[in-house]
Amino acid sequence: xxxxxxxxxxxxxxxxxxxxxxxxxxxxxxxxxxxxxxxxxxxxxxxxxxxxxxxxxxxxxxxxxxxxxxxxxxxxxxxxxxxxxxxxxxxxxxxxxxxxxxxxxxxxxxxxxxxxxxxxxxxxxxxxxxxxxxxxxxxxxxxxxxxxxxxxxxxxxxxxxxxxxxxxxxxxxxxxxxxxxxxxxxxxxxxxxxxxxxxxxxxxxxxxxxxxxxxxxxxxxxxxxxxxxxxxxxxxxxxxxxxxxxxxxxxxxxxxxxxxxxxxxxxxxxxxxxxxxxxxxxxxxxxxxxxxxxxxxxxxxxxxxxxxxxxxxxxxxxxxxxxxxxxxxxxxxxxxxxxxxxxxxxxxxxxxxxxxxxxxxxxxxxxxxxxxxxxxxxxxxxxxxxxxxx
Amino acid sequence: xxxxxxxxxxxxxxxxxxxxxxxxxxxxxxxxxxxxxxxxxxxxxxxxxxxxxxxxxxxxxxxxxxxxxxxxxxxxxxxxxxxxxxxxxxxxxxxxxxxxxxxxxxxxxxxxxxxxxxxxxxxxxxxxxxxxxxxxxxxxxxxxxxxxxxxxxxxxxxxxxxxxxxxxxxxxxxxxxxxxxxxxxxxxxxxxxxxxxxxxxxxxxxxxxxxxxxxxxxxxxxxxxxxxxxxxxxxxxxxxxxxxxxxxxxxxxxxxxxxxxxxxxxxxxxxxxxxxxxxxxxxxxxxxxxxxxxxxxxxxxxxxxxxxxxxxxxxxxxxxxxxxxxxxxxxxxxxxxxxxxxxxxxxxxxxxxxxxxxxxxxxxxxxxxxxxxxxxxxxxxxxxxxxxxx
Numbered sequence: 127x128x129x130x131x132x133x134x135x136x137x138x139x140x141x142x143x144x145x146x147x148x149x150x151x152x153x154x155x156x157x158x159x160x161x162x163x164x165x166x167x168x169x170x171x172x173x174x175x176x177x178x179x180x181x182x183x184x185x186x187x188x189x190x191x192x193x194x195x196x197x198x199x200x201x202x203x204x205x206x207x208x209x210x211x212x213x214x215x216x217x218x219x220x221x222x223x224x225x226x227x228x229x230x231x232x233x234x235x236x237x238x239x240x241x242x243x244x245x246x247x248x249x250x251x252x253x254x255x256x257x258x259x260x261x262x263x264x265x266x267x268x269x270x271x272x273x274x275x276x277x278x279x280x281x282x283x284x285x286x287x288x289x290x291x292x293x294x295x296x297x298x299x300x301x302x303x304x305x306x307x308x309x310x311x312x313x314x315x316x317x318x319x320x321x322x323x324x325x326x327x328x329x330x331x332x333x334x335x336x337x338x339x340x341x342x343x344x345x346x347x348x349x350x351x352x353x354x355x356x357x358x359x360x361x362x363x364x365x366x367x368x369x370x371x372x373x374x375x376x377x378x379x380x381x382x383x384x385x386x387x388x389x390x391x392x393x394x395x396x397x398x399x400x401x402x403x404x405x406x407x408x409x410x411x412x413x414x415x416x417x418x419x420x421x422x423x424x425x426x427x428x429x430x431x432x433x434x435x436x437x438x439x440x441x442x443x444x445x446x447x448x449x450x451x452x453x454x455x456x457x458x459x460x461x462x463x464x465x466x467x468x469x470x471x472x473x474x475x476x477x478x479x480x481x482x483x484x485x486x487x488x489x490x491x492x493x494x495x496x497x498x499x500x501x502x503x504x505x506x507x508x509x510x511x512x513x514x515x516x
Numbered sequence: 517x518x519x520x521x522x523x524x525x526x527x528x529x530x531x532x533x534x535x536x537x538x539x540x541x542x543x544x545x546x547x548x549x550x551x552x553x554x555x556x557x558x559x560x561x562x563x564x565x566x567x568x569x570x571x572x573x574x575x576x577x578x579x580x581x582x583x584x585x586x587x588x589x590x591x592x593x594x595x596x597x598x599x600x601x602x603x604x605x606x607x608x609x610x611x612x613x614x615x616x617x618x619x620x621x622x623x624x625x626x627x628x629x630x631x632x633x634x635x636x637x638x639x640x641x642x643x644x645x646x647x648x649x650x651x652x653x654x655x656x657x658x659x660x661x662x663x664x665x666x667x668x669x670x671x672x673x674x675x676x677x678x679x680x681x682x683x684x685x686x687x688x689x690x691x692x693x694x695x696x697x698x699x700x701x702x703x704x705x706x707x708x709x710x711x712x713x714x715x716x717x718x719x720x721x722x723x724x725x726x727x728x729x730x731x732x733x734x735x736x737x738x739x740x741x742x743x744x745x746x747x748x749x750x751x752x753x754x755x756x757x758x759x760x761x762x763x764x765x766x767x768x769x770x771x772x773x774x775x776x777x778x779x780x781x782x783x784x785x786x787x788x789x790x791x792x793x794x795x796x797x798x799x800x801x802x803x804x805x806x807x808x809x810x811x812x813x814x815x816x817x818x819x820x821x822x823x824x825x826x827x828x829x830x831x832x833x834x835x836x837x838x839x840x841x842x843x844x845x846x847x848x849x850x851x852x853x854x855x856x857x858x859x860x861x862x863x864x865x866x867x868x869x870x871x872x873x874x875x876x877x878x879x880x881x882x883x884x885x886x887x888x889x890x891x892x893x894x895x896x897x898x899x900x901x902x903x904x905x906x
Binding site: 127131133134137169170171174183192194195230235240242244258262371374376388389391395397398402404408409413414 | 517518520521522523524526527559561563564572573575576577579581583584585620622623626627631632648652655721722724761762763764765766778779781784785787788791792795796797798799800802803804805
């Protein structure tokens, strides 16, 4: 066989979603794109903020160089990122030296896990979780441990406490959460921080927190976003502009280390993160996009269209009698399937409505709706959702 | 400890080169940039080809989208790459379906190794070799096996044959070669292909060839480049525009699979490569750069300035009585050190000449000169090289 056994296994197990995507493409070809309500993928196809596009054109017009820079990124770009993190209260005390520019949050998570994990180390994720964590942890010899969330996908620090053991190296949290849309509050986060401090003391080594927060600015209503990384010193904050700037194809983000992380050797830690950026083949975040981001990172994207679509979908779900929690952030909703999950997904597909089964996130009996789709698609989906549970 | 044991080990073992880089920066600060002859790194700081910069501005001006595309890249970009590979005779029969766009050749190699390697599989590299192969192979659980080259860093198929065993999964070749500047000829490559076919038959599974060829277009004199991947069907061709377009910071390249590679399941193989692109956190090659490259990939960069610098350095090395083979490609020369390697590197540094020790490439008693530097720096280095061996 050409493809390794493990990759073949992943390929086979991932095939449910892939088959649906492929089927989606076939359905669009057969029935016309406008007749298929594809709410499966979180791929914002909207223009980026004006400030980003303007910066893009400015940087492109300048006689720019595209050479290697230090693997951690351009020093001035890292400084802009740190300034923004500090000024906005996301990570107090952050300086350029705490930041490594990466190819998106996926790059940030992989670089961090590569830096931290000994073979067989455990990494806790909270159900429902972004399915790619499975592969990121496995890439670096880690073992994923799943923990149940509180009702409505809230954070349950006691459940995390019960799952921590001597081999626990890190916990990954994702707020605002994909797929649930939950935004963790300061009390939940402080509860988690307390648990992690206790566990660190008990086992004699820090249990790290990896905060994956690409939906950070995408929060609705009263709830304010608090970075999980800001409430616990042994944290790595992983960010990407993919979702908030609608530029997922560009692969630009960073990892920022909490300035009070307990280490006797800061140069080693930051050197290791940069080195892993190189070793893993990323080498550095794309040079041109680093420059563009540095000139536009304080842009405030307009998420009003997402809120409109969220409200349309929530109204339809209520009308249809679905059980669900209204999302506090992201562009996802995660309702319960009325009846059997596979059966519901199949019936939806028959009606040309494409959503992702909850089992893909370790939480069967649910389905994920993405409203990173045009409003016309969302309106079509609303009608179909009501029909499906009629 | 925060940083894992293995990464700490890599960090310590790599520190000789890093210390030199750091010392180089210190030296430049202390003695003035113009007085330090830094020929250590292969980082072309020259403007990219006109066609690239023009395309960059055109793409930036268009109302472009930056959304996810399939993990393998934009279909039209993959088609342009395949057309170019076919038209230029680099990979006969190549079609879009054989190409996966990656974040440079480093991404291409990592994606391919992740796809192929079972734990403990052996991957052969040929001394002297690009030091990063060590980490790429280790990332995916492989074991690196080093093979000696023929005199003057030629390819020695019999040495490869002697190193192949039942666990050999792949051989990495790099022509034009970093650090030696050697370009393998068709006879050497056919010899290697014969050996690999024999070994594949003997062990009942294909031994793959990974051709890492980012210096492909950078060939001097009579020697014509032949892609190693074009001479052996079970090949993966890994390319990057980093060196030839002077855009190493942008991370854009691809892996192209030989159309006659022996597999019973092409969709699985190509699906696995795309999936590994996603799993490893690359997700996809940067969208914007994919578009720019598609509009400029047939540009013919002007390498005349490299040839001038090569000739200056070769003349100085001859004058200084160094033993070396004139490079046939790349922007590197790999002479023998007169006397002890560490002693020579130290004496060079005292004179503010920075070069990389051969032991960093698995070939002690040599040093690597990079002429990806401005001509004034090269002229200064020429003077110092002659003095050093006076």
